[in-house]
Amino acid sequence: MTDVKKRIIEEIKQWDSIIILRHVRPDPDAIGSQAGLKELILTFFPDKKVYLGGETEPSLSFLSEMDEISEETFEQSLVIACDTANTERIDDERYQKASKLIKIDHHPEVDRYGDIQWVSTDASSTCEMITELYLELSNDTPENDLARLLYAGIVADTGRFKFSNTTEKTFRYASFLINASFSRDEIHEKLYEKKRNVMKLEGFVLSNVDVMPSGAAAIKLTKSVLENYQVTSKDSSAIVNCFSTLEGLKAWVFFVEEEDIIRVRLRSKEPIINTLAEQYNGGGHPMASGASVATWEEADELIKKLNQLCEDAS
Known part of the structure; x- marks a missing residue:
């Protein structure tokens, strides 16, 4: 057993109460790892009390819902943060109360x-x-479960094993997991189903995306566009890759x-x-990141830098 994993397991053994957190605006990996770790702990240590913290994300409630947790429980619990690179994005500031x-x-x-930190950038998820x-x-x-x-x-x-972060280990672990009895079809359907208004917005994006000669592309979804299609910012995340198969495309940005x-x-x-995302209050993976800007002028500045990155990649 590697040292860091051994330390984590030994630490879990020491606590009667454990709270598992993840990042704000969670994706399936955040919820899956958070709730999955809870199930892992209860499998091997069934007498533990394990809580899931953060806001429940309705679109991912089919995976798991969150628990109500008191201040006193935070003070008496081990806290584990999953899938979160920086403290600013942990979805409950009360993690600071944990010892x-x-x-x-x-x-x-x-x-x-x-x-204890276990960070593995070679892992797909x-x-x-x-x-x-x-x-x-x-x-x-x-x-x-x-x-x-x-x-x-x-x-x-x-991305259904399409992205470059997919390794031999990823396939091996997925193969191991599917020995259990659960519906893969249901998971795929739930993960990728879209509401009708989101599909209409997708049509707008495909018709209006600005593709530059460098291979960079950008689309701006203003509040008025979202309101017109009755779509939320969270909903729009479902179509961020809708033109990813476009010939000649190197990188793209969605502004919402x-x-x-x-x-x-x-x-x-x-x-x-x-590294570009880090210049704009964000960060993430080398090929998939998030950030934020305050104005559309700042957004145009980011587009210019993305265009330059694509030109340099030629």
Whole structure:
């Protein structure tokens, strides 16, 4: 058993109460790793009290819902933050009340936080890391719900095994998980189904995306556009890759106007874009990152820098 995983398991053994958190605006890997870790702990240590913290995300409630947690419980619990590179994005500031904090994440490190840190940027997803943690304890087929949660996060963060973060280990772990009895069809349907208004917005995006000769592309979704299609900012995240198969495309950016900021979603096939995201209050993976800007002028500045990155990648 590797040292950091051994330390995490030994720490879990010491606590009667454990709270598991993840990042704000969660995706399937965040929820899957968070809820999957809870199921892992209860599998091997059934007498523990384990809570899931943060806001429930309605679109992902089919994976898991969150718990109501008191201030007193935070003060008496071990806290584990999954899939979160920096403390600013942990979806409950009360983590600071805990006497011990563990970080489990696969993003490039932004904040070095926690009493124990397990950061593996080679992992496709944090769900892949939780699978690895499970395999340190047992080679038996995991319980159905545990396997379902971890498989969903791996599928989502690898783009159904299409992204370059998919490795031999990813396939091996996915193969291990599907030995359990859960419906892969149902997971795929739930992860990728779209509301009718979102599909209409997708048509708008495909008709209006600005593609530059460099291979960079950009689309601006203003509040008026969102209102016209009756779509929320969160809803729009479902179509960030809708033109990813466009010939000659190297990198692209979605701008989504919210009440107080403009949300930025960056994706790439060639140039590294997480360093660009870091210039605009964000970060993430080399090929998939998020950020935010305050004005459309700042958005235009970001587009120019993305265009330059694509030109340099020629």
